Amino acid sequence: xxxxxxxxxxxxxxxxxxxxxxxxxxxxxxxxxxxxxxxxxxxxxxxxxxxxxxxxxxxxxxxxxxxxxxxxxxxxxxxxxxxxxxxxxxxxxxxxxxxxxxxxxxxxxxxxxxxxxxxxxxxxxxxxxxxxxxxxxxxxxxxxxxxxxxxxxxxxxxxxxxxxxxxxxxxxxxxxxxxxxxxxxxxxxxxxxxxxxxxxxxxxxxxxxxxxxxxxxxxxxxxxxxxxxxxxxxxxxxxxxxxxxxxxxxxxxxxxxxxxxxxxxxxxxxxxxxxxxxxxxxxxxxxxxxxxxxxx
Ligand SMILES: Nc1ncnc2c1ncn2[C@@H]1O[C@H](COP(=O)(O)OP(=O)(O)OP(=O)(O)O)[C@@H](O)[C@H]1O
Numbered sequence: 001x002x003x004x005x006x007x008x009x010x011x012x013x014x015x016x017x018x019x020x021x022x023x024x025x026x027x028x029x030x031x032x033x034x035x036x037x038x039x040x041x042x043x044x045x046x047x048x049x050x051x052x053x054x055x056x057x058x059x060x061x062x063x064x065x066x067x068x069x070x071x072x073x074x075x076x077x078x079x080x081x082x083x084x085x086x087x088x089x090x091x092x093x094x095x096x097x098x099x100x101x102x103x104x105x106x107x108x109x110x111x112x113x114x115x116x117x118x119x120x121x122x123x124x125x126x127x128x129x130x131x132x133x134x135x136x137x138x139x140x141x142x143x144x145x146x147x148x149x150x151x152x153x154x155x156x157x158x159x160x161x162x163x164x165x166x167x168x169x170x171x172x173x174x175x176x177x178x179x180x181x182x183x184x185x186x187x188x189x190x191x192x193x194x195x196x197x198x199x200x201x202x203x204x205x206x207x208x209x210x211x212x213x214x215x216x217x218x219x220x221x222x223x224x225x226x227x228x229x230x231x232x233x234x235x236x237x238x239x240x241x242x243x244x245x246x247x248x249x250x251x252x253x254x255x256x257x258x259x260x261x262x263x264x265x266x267x268x269x270x271x272x273x274x275x276x277x278x279x280x281x282x283x284x285x286x287x288x289x290x291x292x293x294x295x296x
Contacts (some may be wrong), residue, residue: 019075046234113172
């Protein structure tokens with residue numbers, strides 16, 4: 001499937017072309033099949049599909065985080081840097097890759113909140129990212145940046161001296177999002193970032209993500225099996241089935257005119273989407289009142 005041309009006037013930040021990922025196990029699993037997607041600057045791209053369809057494998061491969069037995073058998077991933085340079089992600093050396101991750105593209109994983117080190121304070125864990133990537137940064141500046149990102153995600157900076165177990169699950173996940181934002185990346189890949197949280201907390205965090213995207217202009221690949229949530233959040237949606245992207249269109253089009261039978265089936269499996277069409281509210285960048293919409 002050829003990548004969709006960028007919408008008029010929208011500059012691209014990421015292009016994935018013909019990507020194939022295979023798990024080289026005894027019986028090889030072709031988990032990602034000829035996937036081509038583009039991500040525009042500031043865009044929220046939703047990646048939908050049932051468990052096991054290959055969403056996580058795709059996200060890992062984009063950021064070169066896949067490990068054997070997973071192998072990218074063909075395809076390209078190109079990052080279009082702010083300065084105009086194109087970065088061929090699949091061919092970066094290890095050092096370049098380390099410098100690239102977090103600073104240009106960061107990831108918030110499924111259950112990331114549990115990956116915080118329990119015996120190290122939030123401050124130390126955030127500062128560690130800065131010391132590694134920006135060794136030139138002074139102590140005061142580092143502290144200020146950590147406070148700033150916590151504020152951005154709605155966590156009181158006084159929490160910096162807390163340990164992970166002293167924070168609720170929602171707060172820990174916000175801390176992980178803050179960490180992903182520390183170096184001001186151009187792209188964030190979020191893999192089921194709120195699935196483990198209750199609906200109210202989930203809504204709050206999603207509202208923050210939309211607001212921050214509007215303010216800071218980063219692009220997001222948002223992965224979830226929760227299609228109703230993606231319809232509200234995303235500009236475009238790619239629907240994945242058994243490793244393939246079977247439909248790829250603006251969220252409104254997916255909702256109003258789903259063309260693939262599998263998309264229709266997915267939409268049909270969410271009772272909240274099958275009622276009065278007028279009840280549905282989109283909260284994309286064009287929506288006038290993003291916060292109110294997302295709060296529903
Ligand atoms: N280490 C592995 N070895 C072999 N096959 C794997 C491995 N990891 C994943 N797979 C297979 O690859 C396919 C895609 O899995 P993946 O985890 O990417 O799907 P997903 O859509 O992200 O699912 P979920 O929403 O449950 O995380 C599945 O068939 C899965 O069984």
